[in-house]
Amino acid sequence: MNSTSLLVFDGLLLVSIVSLAWAALASIDARRSVILFMAFGLVLALAWARLRAPDVALAEAAIGAGLSGALLLAALHDHDRTAAGVGSSSTQNQTSAGLTTVIRWSVTLLCAALAVGLGWALVHVFDHPANDALARAVAENLDLSGVSNPVTAVLLNFRAYDTLLELAVLLTAVLGIFALGPARAGYQPAGLIFDGLTRWLVPVLILTAAYLLWVGAHAPGGAFQAGATLAAAGVVLRLAGRHQIGLPAARTLHIVLAAGVGMFLLVGFALLATGRAFLGYPPAWAGSLILLIETAAMLAIAATLVSAFVGGQPESVTIDNEE
Amino acid sequence: MINALSSLLILAGLFFYIAGSIGLLRLPDLYSRLHALTKADNLGLGLLTAGMALQMPNLMTALKLVIIWLAILVASATSAHLIARHARRRESRS
Amino acid sequence: MSELLSLATMVLMLSLLLGLLRILRGPDAGDRMLAAQLIGTAGVGLLMLLSVLLDQPALIDVALILALLAAVAAAAFTGQQREQRDD
Numbered sequence: 438m439n440s441t442s443l444l445v446f447d448g449l450l451l452v453s454i455v456s457l458a459w460a461a462l463a464s465i466d467a468r469r470s471v472i473l474f475m476a477f478g479l480v481l482a483l484a485w486a487r488l489r490a491p492d493v494a495l496a497e498a499a500i501g502a503g504l505s506g507a508l509l510l511a512a513l514h515d516h517d518r519t520a521a522g523v524g525s526s527s528t529q530n531q532t533s534a535g536l537t538t539v540i541r542w543s544v545t546l547l548c549a550a551l552a553v554g555l556g557w558a559l560v561h562v563f564d565h566p567a568n569d570a571l572a573r574a575v576a577e578n579l580d581l582s583g584v585s586n587p588v589t590a591v592l593l594n595f596r597a598y599d600t601l602l603e604l605a606v607l608l609t610a611v612l613g614i615f616a617l618g619p620a621r622a623g624y625q626p627a628g629l630i631f632d633g634l635t636r637w638l639v640p641v642l643i644l645t646a647a648y649l650l651w652v653g654a655h656a657p658g659g660a661f662q663a664g665a666t667l668a669a670a671g672v673v674l675r676l677a678g679r680h681q682i683g684l685p686a687a688r689t690l691h692i693v694l695a696a697g698v699g700m701f702l703l704v705g706f707a708l709l710a711t712g713r714a715f716l717g718y719p720p721a722w723a724g725s726l727i728l729l730i731e732t733a734a735m736l737a738i739a740a741t742l743v744s745a746f747v748g749g750q751p752e753s754v755t756i757d758n759e760e
Numbered sequence: 761m762i763n764a765l766s767s768l769l770i771l772a773g774l775f776f777y778i779a780g781s782i783g784l785l786r787l788p789d790l791y792s793r794l795h796a797l798t799k800a801d802n803l804g805l806g807l808l809t810a811g812m813a814l815q816m817p818n819l820m821t822a823l824k825l826v827i828i829w830l831a832i833l834v835a836s837a838t839s840a841h842l843i844a845r846h847a848r849r850r851e852s853r854s
Numbered sequence: 855m856s857e858l859l860s861l862a863t864m865v866l867m868l869s870l871l872l873g874l875l876r877i878l879r880g881p882d883a884g885d886r887m888l889a890a891q892l893i894g895t896a897g898v899g900l901l902m903l904l905s906v907l908l909d910q911p912a913l914i915d916v917a918l919i920l921a922l923l924a925a926v927a928a929a930a931f932t933g934q935q936r937e938q939r940d941d
Contacts (some may be wrong), residue, residue, distance in 0.1 A: 443859035443907070449867040453874070460878060468931075469877075472886040475927060476874060479893045482916065486904050491912035498916050502893065503923030507930035513909075516936050625934045628845075634838045634925055641831075642922055649915070656910035669923055676929040763855050770858060774865050781869040784892070785874045790884045793876070798857055799893035808862075815855075816864055825902065831855065831921040834897055834939045839891055839928035846932035847884040 450487060453480050467513055474508035492588045493658035495649070499665035499740075506745055507672055515621065583723025584654040592659065593727045597701070597716045604697035604706070604734055611694050611741045620747035626678035635677040642670035650735050654724065660731040664738025671743035684743055684751050694744075697737030700730050762814050769811030776804030790847050800838040802833055859907045863900060870896040892923035923939050 461473035478501030485494035511687040564619040575587050575595070582590035592600050627635065653659035684690055692699075704726055705715045713719065718726050722752060744751060782797030809829040813822040877885060898917045902906040905913035 442857070442864045446860065446863045446867050449864065449871060451869055453867070457874070469886050470888050472877065472884050472931075476877070476889050476893055479897050479920070480941060483897065483904075483919075486901060486910070486913050486916060487908070489908055489910060491910055491916060494913065494916045495919060498919045499923065502897075503926055506890075506927045510927070514933075559931060605875070622935060627791075627929075627933075630838055630841050631925075634834060638922065638925070645918065645922065652915075657915065665877065666919065666922075673926060676926070677890055709930040766937075767855070768860055773899070774862055777869045777899070779868060781892075781896075783893040784873050784888065790888075791903050793885070795886060796871075797873070797891050801891065805895045805899050808899050808902065812906065815906050821911065821914065824918070826913070828898060828902075828918050828921045829936075830918075831918070832894055832924060835921065835925035836891055836894060838925045839887075839894075842925075842928045842932045843884050843887045846887075 444646065444705075445669055447487065450484055451482065453454075467516065468510075469512060471474070471506065471703060472510065475502055476504040477625060478505065492659065492662070495657055495662040499669065503512075503669055504665060504672065504742060504746070507676070511621070511746060511748065528555040529642065579721045580725070583718060583720060583725075583727055586653060586655050586657065588657065589653050589659050589727070593730060594718060594723060600734075601698065601701045601705075601716075604737065607738060607741050608695060608698055611744055614741075614744050614748075615750045619749050619750045620744075620749040623680065624676055624678045625746075627676070632677055633678075635673055639670045639673055642666055642673065646670070646739070647733065650728075650731055653731065654728065660734040661738060663731075664735040665742060667739035668742030668746070671739065673748050675743070675747060682743060682747070684740060690740060690751065693736050693740045697734040700733035704730060766814040769807050769814070772802045773809075773811060774808030776800045776807065781814045791844060794840055794844055798836050802836050805829060805832060836840060858905060859903050863903045863907065866896055866900050866903070870900075887928055890924065890927040890931070892938060 442598070444462050454477070458478040463468050464470040466475060478497060482494050482497040482502055485491075572587075575591060578595070579585065579587060579590055582594040584593070596743055626637055627630075646663040649658040649666060650660065650663035651658075671683045685693060701716070704718075708717055709715050738743055772846040777800070780797050780800030783800060784793050787793045787796055797828055809825050813825045816825065857933045870892065872894070876890065877889040877892075880886060880888070896919050901917040901920065905911060905917070
């Protein structure tokens, strides 16, 4: 497995990660930066794959290489429009140019120092024998967790609080998005070809999301990956210029958005009421409870990401249904 | 035997990938580059898929690979159409 | 066999980098979107190879996700937004 070709591949991967990151930041043209950032996302997903972390690779592929690219490009549309309306803001005065250079160089030096520090720590780690106490602990307790995928076991059982708080962070983010006001106007109705793509792509995306949710119990997958895939279905519908993008009407939408945190709390308090610890699943029920929580989380994550893409509070679904 | 066939298909796929990238670098304008990239890379992926499908442990996984290839095929064709149409529009505007 | 697969990953990575060179240098606006095409096809190929090399069947699922989302970037890049409603 350690053939030289694979080492060369690793080297190329490293080089491309660093140079893509640099190029994306250094590019003057905003569009080029976004495209380079998408390429960076893909190469990062490859790096996760190479490091034998398929769960993270799945999430990175769905979110980094797919959704965030669309998100940033949609934001660029707005940027172009406002810049064109206001007039180009190229009144960069010369006095701030010197300051900018100083800031740039100090940030560069700081990053270099951080990289050197991390490199030294890494080399230091290699001298010591591998300490996999965490992996062993997870493996020993896997039977009690209700799932057989160690990542899901850690995320949804052993460290469920962390996931609960992550979902709370997402909920807070959505509140911020809604504070931006009504959503952007959508896209023009798509031509024949993209519309045809949409007709089979969206059902397949929904199916894949359900598959990822289900398979997360015993193979890489789970709520986050499934939620991102489901969100992609909504984004595709939006890009095809449809009004119906899968988001429910206002009141139901609020419930769905809060469902991730809500289901966690519901399960936690129900367990508390039966005399167990908060979120301390009984081993016989753990699998089903985890699936329940993950389903609610998937819907909440998908709704959050789609709301982020439309850029504000989605308009009510009851307006003209042209299709 | 299967390995030999697999290797042959994979090597052929690699050849087309390289051809696509060379075309991307050397061809004169956007449309020809788009043409080269879409066709050569997808053919390369198809051959690679065929080679890798022979390496899969069971039929279902091999079919999964074929489905992935078909999805890429349709998505690439659509992307190419969208990019070319967008470029055409920009040309006619300027 | 695994020798060939390792060689193939190296070659694919190289062709990906070569393609990205064009994205960086390309004068046309649409050249940048060629990245989306390249990423889709090369990335899926690499993931298929890695899934056998590293004995990780889940990487095929990652390839599936990439394949499905391949067209989204191009659509986002070229999509025309409706006029902003004034209300």
